[in-house]
Each structure stands twice: as C-alpha cells, then as structure tokens.
Amino acid sequence: MSLFVFCVILFSAALHAVWNAIVKGGSDTLLTTILVAASGAAVGIVCLPFLPPIAPAAWPYLAISGVLEIAYYTLVASAYRHADMSRAYPLMRGAPPLLVALVSSLALGMAISTAGWIGVALVSVGLLSLTLGGTGGNGRGMAFAMVNALVIASYTLVDGFGVRASGSPAAYTMWIFILTGVPLAAWALVTRRDFPAYARRNWHLGLAGGLGTLISYGLVLWAMTQAPIPLVAALRETSILFGTLIAALVLKERVTRTRIVAVLIIAAGAAVLKLA
Numbered sequence: 001m002s003l004f005v006f007c008v009i010l011f012s013a014a015l016h017a018v019w020n021a022i023v024k025g026g027s028d029t030l031l032t033t034i035l036v037a038a039s040g041a042a043v044g045i046v047c048l049p050f051l052p053p054i055a056p057a058a059w060p061y062l063a064i065s066g067v068l069e070i071a072y073y074t075l076v077a078s079a080y081r082h083a084d085m086s087r088a089y090p091l092m093r094g095a096p097p098l099l100v101a102l103v104s105s106l107a108l109g110m111a112i113s114t115a116g117w118i119g120v121a122l123v124s125v126g127l128l129s130l131t132l133g134g135t136g137g138n139g140r141g142m143a144f145a146m147v148n149a150l151v152i153a154s155y156t157l158v159d160g161f162g163v164r165a166s167g168s169p170a171a172y173t174m175w176i177f178i179l180t181g182v183p184l185a186a187w188a189l190v191t192r193r194d195f196p197a198y199a200r201r202n203w204h205l206g207l208a209g210g211l212g213t214l215i216s217y218g219l220v221l222w223a224m225t226q227a228p229i230p231l232v233a234a235l236r237e238t239s240i241l242f243g244t245l246i247a248a249l250v251l252k253e254r255v256t257r258t259r260i261v262a263v264l265i266i267a268a269g270a271a272v273l274k275l276a
Contacts, residue, residue, distance in 0.1 A: 001227045001235075009232060010270075012219040013239035017089075019212035020239075021246045022205050023076060024085040030077040031198045032205060034184045037073050039210025041181025044174035051174065054166040061162025062172070066179030068155035073184060075148035083141025086247035086255060090240050090262075091142060094127025095149035097234035100156050105230070112230055115272055120234045122269030127240050129262035153233075160229035163221040173218035181210075238270050 019036060026032030054062075079088040101120045105112050112120070159176070166172040188195040199206065223232045241263055247253040 001231060005223050005226050006235070008219050009223050009235045010238065012216045012223070013236055014242045015212045015216035015219075016236070016239040017242035017246055019209040019216070020076070020080075020089060020243060021085065021250060022209040022212070024080045024247075024251060026202065026205060028198060029080045030074075031188065031192065031195060032202065032209070033073050033077040034181075034188045034195070035199055035202060035206025036209035036213055037177070037181040038185040039181070039206040040177035040214040041185070041210075043210060043214055044177040044181070048171060048174045048178070051171040052168045054168050054171045054175065058162050058166035058172060061158050061165065062175050062179060065155050065158050065162060065176055066183075068151055068158065069176060069180040070183060072148060072151050072155065073180065075144050075151060079141050079144040079148060081141070082144065084247065084253045085251060086244055086253045086259070088141055088145040089243045089247070090127050090259075091145040092148045092152060093237040093240050093243075094124060095146070096153040096156060097124050097127075097230070097237050099150070099153035100233040101230040103153070103157060112228065116228070116231055119269050119272035120230060122272060123234045123237060123266055124269075126262045126265030126267075126269055127237055129258065129265065156233050157229070159221060160224045160233075164225055169222045169225055170218065173214065173221055176217070177210075177214055235270060238266055241266055 023029055023032050023036060076092070079092065082088075097120055101112060101117070159172075163169050163172045192198075220232060220236050223236075244255060244259060244263060248255040
C-alpha cells in the first residue's frame with residue numbers, strides 16, 4: 001500500500017467520523033440520517049451526467065449494495081437513538097474488518113500477507129475493545145450496532161468487487177448514493193409529515209453530512225482499486241480514532257481508560273497495515 005493511498009484512507013476515516021457525529025447530534029437521528037443520505041443523492045444526481053458510465057457488469061453489485069446501504073443507514077439511526085456514539089460506533093466499525101478479511105481469504109481465495117493479518121487483527125481487537133467498560137449504551141442499541149456490523153461487512157465486499165468491475169469508481173459512488181438516498185427521502189416524505197419542516201431547519205446538517213459520507217466512501221472505493229480490499233476495509237475503520245475524539249470533545253461523552261488503551265492498539269494496527 002503506497003503512502004498516498006494510506007493517507008487517502010485516513011482522510012476518508014476522519015470524514016466518516018464527522019458525518020456520524022452529525023447524525024448522533026441531531027434531534028431526530030432517523031430524519032438526520034435521511035437528510036444526509038438525500039443530500040448525497042442530490043450531489044450524485046448533479047455530478048453523474050459529467051462522469052463516464054459504469055460497465056454493465058457492475059449493475060448487479062449496485063442493486064445489492066443499494067438494499068444493503070438502506071439497511072445500513074436505518075441501523076445507524078437506530079443504534080444512535082439507543083446508545084452513545086462512543087459505544088455503538090466502535091462496534092459497528094470494529095467487527096467488519098475481521099469479517100471482510102475472513103470471507104475474502106477463506107471463501108473468496110484472496111491472499112493476505114502475514115503482516116496484513118497482524119494489522120487486521122490489531123485494528124479489530126482495538127476497535128472491539130472500545131466497547132468494553134463504561135456506560136452509554138443499552139442492549140437494544142448495541143444489538144442494532146452488531147447487526148449493522150454484518151451489513152457493513154457485506155456491502156464492503158459487494159462494493160469492493162463492484163467498483164472494480166465498474167470501470168468508473170466516481171460514477172459507481174454516485175449511483176450508490178442515488179439508489180440509497182432517493183428511496184429513503186421518498187419514504188420520509190410519505191410516512192413522516194414532519195420531515196419537510198425538519199429538513200428546512202436542519203438542511204445545513206444534511207448537506208455537511210451528505211458531502212462527508214459521499215466523499216468518504218468515494219475515496220474508499222477508489223482505494224479498493226489500488227490496494228487489497230481487506231486491508232483498505234481494516235484501515236478505513238480507524239475512523240473510530242476520530243470518532244472517539246469527537247465523542248469526547250464535542251458530544252461530551254465519557255471516554256474511559258480502557259478505550260484510550262484500545263486507541264493505541266488501533267494506531268499500532270494502522271502502522272502495521274501501512275507496511276503490509
């Protein structure tokens with residue numbers, strides 16, 4: 001993995017933590033999440049005509065990814081409605097790297113170096129350790145987070161193959177957000193009469209979050225065309241480093257000593273992945 005790709009993934013991780021903090025800080029986590037997704041879709045609709053079309057082989061991946069992404073956004077909102085970001089976020093982002101690595105290696109036959117496995121293991125252990133100790137999450141919230149970890153691992157693999165088949169990572173990214181944001185916004189308009197008023201009051205949050213999530217995931221998909229999918233997936237989840245900092249300083253959540261140690265483990269894993 002080159003230094004440039006490594007830095008791009010870390011920047012993506014920081015953006016991901018920011019938009020999650022925007023959702024957690026919203027007065028209605030579900031409607032804020034839908035605003036974020038809808039804003040990403042709006043950007044995609046504007047940009048798509050200026051991008052090369054994707055290859056037909058990528059469409060089955062996009063169809064599956066669209067369904068998984070809708071589930072993902074819904075579960076994000078549900079997890080944050082019942083648990084602190086510093087509890088739910090590590091679990092949602094901590095399990096997927098290990099799941100992706102296991103499936104990629106055992107089921108798909110993708111080779112991973114010893115250093116890569118060590119890096120994946122360190123990042124996963126460190127992220128999952130952040131869920132230990134302290135308060136700020138009930139069983140329901142953590143259950144939503146765990147289910148979402150499975151969803152994240154699934155769409156990471158699907159999009160990893162889809163973007164490689166697309167021939168146009170940027171266009172593939174835009175289509176993901178259109179196929180996700182448009183259905184969610186339509187659902188909110190039909191079922192939530194307060195959505196238009198909420199959108200008028202919080203459009204700036206939706207726009208900031210939408211740009212954050214679109215750029216963040218677009219950069220990750222591009223990185224997956226430059227480096228092994230499991231390593232990119234693991235390194236991207238260092239977003240929890242940024243997320244923990246935001247949760248403590250901005251959202252004023254309590255960060256325990258156990259979580260500080262876990263952050264150091266994650267940093268070590270990121271360093272190993274850089275050398276993989």
